Amino acid sequence: MSSPKTYSRALRIVHWLIAGVFLFIMLTIFLRQNWMNKDHMGMILRSELLKRNIELSGKEASLIGKSIRAPMWQWHTVAGYILLGLYLIRMIVLKVEGATFENPFKAGITGKDRLKSTIYLLFYGCFATSLLTGILIVWGKQWHDLHRIAVKIHILSMYYAVAFVVLHLVGLVFAELGKNKGIISRMIHGGS
Numbered sequence: 690m691s692s693p694k695t696y697s698r699a700l701r702i703v704h705w706l707i708a709g710v711f712l713f714i715m716l717t718i719f720l721r722q723n724w725m726n727k728d729h730m731g732m733i734l735r736s737e738l739l740k741r742n743i744e745l746s747g748k749e750a751s752l753i754g755k756s757i758r759a760p761m762w763q764w765h766t767v768a769g770y771i772l773l774g775l776y777l778i779r780m781i782v783l784k785v786e787g788a789t790f791e792n793p794f795k796a797g798i799t800g801k802d803r804l805k806s807t808i809y810l811l812f813y814g815c816f817a818t819s820l821l822t823g824i825l826i827v828w829g830k831q832w833h834d835l836h837r838i839a840v841k842i843h844i845l846s847m848y849y850a851v852a853f854v855v856l857h858l859v860g861l862v863f864a865e866l867g868k869n870k871g872i873i874s875r876m877i878h879g880g881s
């Protein structure tokens with residue numbers, strides 16, 4: 690392996706901003722599917738009201754649950770716009786400074802590097818798809834068929850997001866334990 694890789698200031702800033710906002714987006718998805726799920730909140734509301742002899746239909750309860758969830762969910766969209774901006778900045782940094790990982794199609798690189806680069810490349814491709822379909826969900830309601838497809842694809846984002854973060858973190862732990870000690874602190878201070 691060559692000498693330890695260094696990371697430019699621009700790359701580090703944009704990496705940590707993307708990491709933070711991306712994890713926040715994942716938190717909003719987690720909340721929407723669990724504690725802040727509209728049907729789940731509606732059920733709690735319905736049973737509490739029933740104890741006070743007030744009856745509410747399941748549908749009404751879910752609708753109220755949806756209204757309670759709405760302000761939290763707005764943060765998903767706001768974070769989505771921020772990620773769009775960060776993605777564009779990442780692409781500019783890439784154009785100016787070149788990639789931090791090898792081209793996976795290049796001959797002569799190790800299998801490990803090829804796998805790592807393929808994962809990063811796939812991640813950036815899926816990331817762009819999430820952003821594009823997210824924008825289409827909000828701004829493309831007039832194109833009914835396209836909108837329906839965009840929603841379907843967008844919802845699948847959860848799978849690659851979880852898979853990438855797990856692989857990334859596990860890969861980094863192995864790198865730290867193996868030949869690439871200090872890789873995480875280099876992503877903080879840049880390396881010499």
Ligand code: HEM
Pocket residue numbers: 694704707708709711712788789790805809812853854857861872873874876
């Ligand atoms: C929170 C813990 C995290 C740590 C400690 C961390 C650390 C690192 C380090 C050390 C690298 C350089 C690896 C290399 O040179 O191969 C890297 C690259 C990368 N990280 Fe993270 N990361 C974290 C979270 C995330 C998250 C949440 C995302 C996005 C979902 C992310 C996206 C990326 C990408 C795409 C790269 C490839 C480098 C590039 O963009 O050119 N990271 N990360």
Ligand code: HEM
Pocket residue numbers: 714718721722765766768769770772773816819820821822823824826827840843844845846847850
């Ligand atoms: C990397 C970025 C993004 C990821 C990983 C992501 C992921 C997701 C996921 C998994 C869902 C489905 C949640 C569920 O049904 O439980 C969702 C829904 C949604 N996202 Fe995103 N999203 C991203 C960016 C965006 C952007 C940029 C926008 C818009 C500007 C956006 C707007 C929405 C909206 C409006 C919904 C609700 C769709 C519906 O059920 O009708 N998202 N997102």
